Amino acid sequence: MANxxxxxxxxxxxxxxxxRASRIGVELRRMSAEEKQxxxxxxxxxxxxxxxxxxxxxxxxxxxxxxELADLLQGKSRILGVDxxxxxxxxxxxxxxxxxxxxxxSAAIESDNNGAKTMIVTKLRIGDxxxxxxxxxxxxxxxxxxxxxxxxxxxxxxxxxxxxxxxLKRLVMEAPEAIQWLNNLGVMFDKEExxxxxxxxGGGTSRKRMHACADYSGAEIMRVLRDEVINRGIPVVxxxxxxxxxxxxxxxxxxxxxxxxxxxxxxxxxxxTVIIATGGAGRLHYQGFPTSNHYGATADGLVLGxxxxxxxxxxxxxxxxPTGVAYPAQMLGALVTxxxxxxxxxxxxxxGEAFMNPLETRDVTAASIIRECKQNGKGVPTPLGxxxxxxxxxxxxxxxxxxxxxxxxxMLRMYEKFxxxxxxxxxxIYPTLHYQNGGLDVTDESxxxxxxxxxxxxxxxxxxxxxxxxxxxxLDVIVFGxxxxxxxxxxxxxxxxxxxxxxxVDKFAKEMxxxxxxxxxxxxxxxxxxxxxxxxxxxxxTWGHTEL
Amino acid sequence: xxxxxxxxxxxxxxxxxxxLTIMNAMEYAGYQHKRGCGCRAGFCGACATIYRIKGExxxxxxxxxxxxxxxxxxxxxxxxxxxxxxxxxxxxxxxTETIMMELYPEIYSCIGCNACTKACPxxxxxxxxxxxxxxxxxxxxxxxxxxxxxxxxxxSRCPAQIxxxxxxxxxxxxxxxxxxxxxxxxxxxxxxxxxGEYNQLIETLxxxxxxEIKELYNHRDIEK
Numbered sequence: 036m037a038n039x040x041x042x043x044x045x046x047x048x049x050x051x052x053x054x055r056a057s058r059i060g061v062e063l064r065r066m067s068a069e070e071k072q073x074x075x076x077x078x079x080x081x082x083x084x085x086x087x088x089x090x091x092x093x094x095x096x097x098x099x100x101x102x103e104l105a106d107l108l109q110g111k112s113r114i115l116g117v118d119x120x121x122x123x124x125x126x127x128x129x130x131x132x133x134x135x136x137x138x139x140x141s142a143a144i145e146s147d148n149n150g151a152k153t154m155i156v157t158k159l160r161i162g163d164x165x166x167x168x169x170x171x172x173x174x175x176x177x178x179x180x181x182x183x184x185x186x187x188x189x190x191x192x193x194x195x196x197x198x199x200x201x202x203l204k205r206l207v208m209e210a211p212e213a214i215q216w217l218n219n220l221g222v223m224f225d226k227e228e229x230x231x232x233x234x235x236x237g238g239g240t241s242r243k244r245m246h247a248c249a250d251y252s253g254a255e256i257m258r259v260l261r262d263e264v265i266n267r268g269i270p271v272v273x274x275x276x277x278x279x280x281x282x283x284x285x286x287x288x289x290x291x292x293x294x295x296x297x298x299x300x301x302x303x304x305x306x307x308t309v310i311i312a313t314g315g316a317g318r319l320h321y322q323g324f325p326t327s328n329h330y331g332a333t334a335d336g337l338v339l340g341x342x343x344x345x346x347x348x349x350x351x352x353x354x355x356x357p358t359g360v361a362y363p364a365q366m367l368g369a370l371v372t373x374x375x376x377x378x379x380x381x382x383x384x385x386x387g388e389a390f391m392n393p394l395e396t397r398d399v400t401a402a403s404i405i406r407e408c409k410q411n412g413k414g415v416p417t418p419l420g421x422x423x424x425x426x427x428x429x430x431x432x433x434x435x436x437x438x439x440x441x442x443x444x445x446m447l448r449m450y451e452k453f454x455x456x457x458x459x460x461x462x463x464i465y466p467t468l469h470y471q472n473g474g475l476d477v478t479d480e481s482x483x484x485x486x487x488x489x490x491x492x493x494x495x496x497x498x499x500x501x502x503x504x505x506x507x508x509x510l511d512v513i514v515f516g517x518x519x520x521x522x523x524x525x526x527x528x529x530x531x532x533x534x535x536x537x538x539x540v541d542k543f544a545k546e547m548x549x550x551x552x553x554x555x556x557x558x559x560x561x562x563x564x565x566x567x568x569x570x571x572x573x574x575x576x577t578w579g580h581t582e583l
Numbered sequence: 584x585x586x587x588x589x590x591x592x593x594x595x596x597x598x599x600x601x602x603l604t605i606m607n608a609m610e611y612a613g614y615q616h617k618r619g620c621g622c623r624a625g626f627c628g629a630c631a632t633i634y635r636i637k638g639e640x641x642x643x644x645x646x647x648x649x650x651x652x653x654x655x656x657x658x659x660x661x662x663x664x665x666x667x668x669x670x671x672x673x674x675x676x677x678x679t680e681t682i683m684m685e686l687y688p689e690i691y692s693c694i695g696c697n698a699c700t701k702a703c704p705x706x707x708x709x710x711x712x713x714x715x716x717x718x719x720x721x722x723x724x725x726x727x728x729x730x731x732x733x734x735x736x737x738x739s740r741c742p743a744q745i746x747x748x749x750x751x752x753x754x755x756x757x758x759x760x761x762x763x764x765x766x767x768x769x770x771x772x773x774x775x776x777x778x779g780e781y782n783q784l785i786e787t788l789x790x791x792x793x794x795e796i797k798e799l800y801n802h803r804d805i806e807k
Binding site: 062068159160162163167168175176177178179180182183184185187188189191192196200204207208211212214215218219220221222223224226227228229230231232236241242243248249251253254255258259262263265266268274296297327329330364365366369370444445448449452562564565566567568569571572575 | 600602603604607608610611612613615616617618620621622623624625626627629649650651668670671672673705706725729730732733752755756757758759760763764765766767768769770771772773776781784785788789793796797799800801803804805806807
């Protein structure tokens, strides 16, 4: 251990150990509404104005979004000036799904159930998605002491009352059925011997409604959904990105321009309805934060939709997960699931003090950790900056030896690989860029303001308001993935497409030119770029290159 | 100056900082991953990697995102493996004694060499879970294989041509659907919702004035 942790860390651990026994079983005070607002406005990155810029063109002109997202939304199309033959159609389907994560796979299964000719296109492999990485669990009010109404209130307060009611109603009312559907597909939930689902709290929940599959919840769900998609023979065009949407002469969405990630070959897919299920944006590293997100989380769907005229909602609100790995550096930004706090681990400063209730909502918790380090100077020094202890040995003290191995095997393994035993040693954390609260604006039938264009999962905005609760995103991808698949496939049966066009791409470029906006980068980005400080590669990437 | 090590990516030498993971070291060398890179956190199995330290006999198996580089590491990525996946209808099959024989008969050709277990970057006892599958002990197979990330390095080593990740996935789906105890409380709640028992309650809450909703939220009772 000594060769992994610094002397300063070891000294601080002694203080954490000294106070541990007195902290067990003590319920820490919750903050008042005023205290929460104060810490958010003083320390949450969403309130840092230099991290944002105002859009000059497009449907959300005049609104602020993170600087990196603005550059991509107002980027240069990858097909500008390229001659594309829209009559040469490589794929002709009813429902085209962009993205192979939880939302895309759920949509595909329901669309297939509806008898529609369905296809998934994904720039990596099916299952390469943030869904795969969701560790903690999925919410659903299915216990006798709970109700969808309570779930609604928890999510609404957590979202600062900005959640779109018509979306939130569907999320909570369709949650129990989502669990039932997954269980019927063969997802192995943690259960008691009598079949009762094992459920815990998440930050901001008032009932224990977090269902889990150890700490592989998303992975277990994703591998079952992937298997089901393959069993059904639904075509998956992998290692192929979408670089523009295609509209028809009446302004309806009518397909997409695809590009093989390896050969660069471009192809046209025509579709009666299109579902954007491209996920989040963590790999844009807003404000220089590390991220817990998948390699492909580059906001492609927002760019595609925006350029075609779809509106964004709450694109200025980002979730920083309170507990990303701060040390060791090899895991920087990786997620330490909220379940660790659900199971009793507290947040402890350098002096061994529990400075807050660890189950406040994510935004409040993240902002409080930043305050403890930046303002109060009580962070633990690491080579990469100050960090806070997450006192994991408490879990074994509260629930018994062996609990971590049983309930958090993924976490335990990750730390073991880098020489840390989290059963006996607390771990160092700091907020990490985790989730895009906003996204493309949709109705309760998951459709945008562009006819035939649907959005599901993290790429859609509104259901979580301005802050999502733990366990509501896995739920979101299942509920709204399924809904998008159902509605898009049903709608496709009545769609008549006109002549295909890409004129919206030129129109957007002209709007930019008229407004005097010079694109800084080609978009969608597709993949991030890292050089890890190699001086020889300093000139390789001109935009979006992040040193981790 | 940072400590540097020499590594060999598909046989070609690069000097990289010793602190980097294999995945990051490849980027330091100038690669932009298109394959062999996924979640970068040990959950997706995209970055299966085989290496040998020069002069040593033993081949090692790891995930590129979870493993630090070492001096004289010869690295080969395994971004894809042509494993065998059988189609089935989960509603039509049952956890019978014979289902594995029907879908994955090759598991009965296991010669007990344990190469699969040695290749598992998750430290799973792969050969043991295949033995459970052979004996139709699907629950045990499901539990023992639960942390499988389907990197398929086990399959790449198997003289019996087994695709272990697909066998265990079938066992887990059978277990989750048919063997684990049924959750009646989920069915009950679904039925209550279908019966419309919450419609009015949720409408009433949603239509309250914002100040009243805030009061309710700030004073809601939180389960201990």
